[in-house]
Amino acid sequence: MTKVPRKADFPVFRIRRYLEPGPIVLVSSAHGDKRNIMTMGWHTVMEFTPSLVGCIIAGSNYSFELIRKSRECVINLPTTDLTDIVVGVGNTTGADIDKFARFALTPQPAARVKAPLIAECHANFECCLADDALVDKYNFFIFEVVKAHVAPSPKHPETLHYTGDGVFVVSGKAISRRRMFRPELLDP
């Protein structure tokens, strides 16, 4: 049974703390009576305010149409204790199975979107599609994060970063160089 961390509201303009390091994430979505989860490694923060995240969702994913039609999703941050579930989610398709049931993940109602949060993840970022200008050409979606839920501790959880070929690198050890930074580049 996987642990379910307690989470608190988190300022959406600070989500770069979790996404800029480039972790593999789980994207949950729903449309009509269908729901799904996919893994995603191709994403980037694009702006602080509005809080924008750009990402590639290939048309071959079962989630593609759910997200394009609902114009919503949740970006969920798994930690290393979910490694085998992340791999399972990435190697199955929602066309065949309900991934929440198969991987014993708990869907939780979101505040601002209909897509469910994944309770077992360290953080959940509720997203609305902000710009689909590059979807047809590149499968590139630009989302606005409209609500963020984060487990307050640990501040820098151990996350998975995909390299391809079935191999992840793990990050988590934090090193600070705050004293070397210009003040205007640090958090207010």
Next chain:
Amino acid sequence: MTKVPRKADFPVFRIRRYLEPGPIVLVSSAHGDKRNIMTMGWHTVMEFTPSLVGCIIAGSNYSFELIRKSRECVINLPTTDLTDIVVGVGNTTGADIDKFARFALTPQPAARVKAPLIAECHANFECCLADDALVDKYNFFIFEVVKAHVAPSPKHPETLHYTGDGVFVVSGKAISRRRMFRPELLDP
């Protein structure tokens, strides 16, 4: 004196191994008699072939005009032994100093672009601007990696991943789940 790793040609469709984990990178550029280096944490792989990388380069960066006008850059991958140099590059501006000189970094001629490689980095990805459709609206550049140089060892170098507020997390420890992957998702 920082070590200069020996590098070999690397297939451009495999650069996700180094960029998908989301490391902070150093972007070198040149235009006319000017050159510069900037740090970049907001980037994502977008396609295998052509090998596309999307990234945010804010207009406030001295590099912005060099890259927009030359339509080229090099994405260089620093490892943790370059941490203080990465912080130095990110906290200074090319309007005031030549960063190669200031940080004792070695510019090397690239094969396909005029922007210089940074010899001390683990990998160098030569890039040509492929699509500027979202530059005016989001400062989002889509580059094609046209040539890649990578130090063959270690296969998973220790890299820096920026979280904001002067703090990096470090990745490098690799964990394989190849046995759990569908064969078509592994490298051919």
